Amino acid sequence: MADALHVELVAADRTVWSGEAAMVIARTVEGDLGVLRGHTPVLSLLTEAVIEIQVADTDDVVIGAVDAGVISVANDRVSILSEHIELGDEIHIDQAQADLEEARLQIGVNDEAEARIRHAEARLRAAEKVHQA
Template identity: 45%
Template structure:
């Protein structure tokens, strides 16, 4: 099966790079799945999880906050404002951050913490 090359980049560092058979992401226009041979596309990412499915069947899950995706010539670039791999998320720390955000009524921090928890839980179900 043809693979596509994927690079997930946060504003300040490369988060993940490798080959995949499909990538699922959420854009402002809706959900999108990208496979090799997809029509070239440019989209604006929403804060949500991105799932990168490798040929082995393993899923790489990331919490992504804003940014863009670009696909052409079997190369997908996910350029996020911030991104974190689910496997690197400390669930207890994310839960504490969510509680702090709720206590301080910081809606943006609350959304970020909720997404980190969602990504960490999504990894368990993949």
């Protein structure tokens, strides 16, 4: 579709999602970023958060959770690259909650605890958004 963004979610081991979208919302280290067709070129670092993609010509929203990564926007193309990306419907809420509790127990023990907590929170939010819809 000529009036849409082309979006790719790419993890280290696979292309997680690729398609046409009307809008993408992502969280960068500078804050939330909403991307529509015609957006100014951007290259920014992502933080552990939920990604929302409004699929073009539908009411469908693709929800994903990402580790820190990179978002590139240029010429109506959005590329989101991260070591780990999971779609919300791939995440089990019970497991995400258990992972969050385990990460919280690592505060003060593990230098990476805060990043693990942010990632676990993003996974849980992604799963909850999908299951609420």
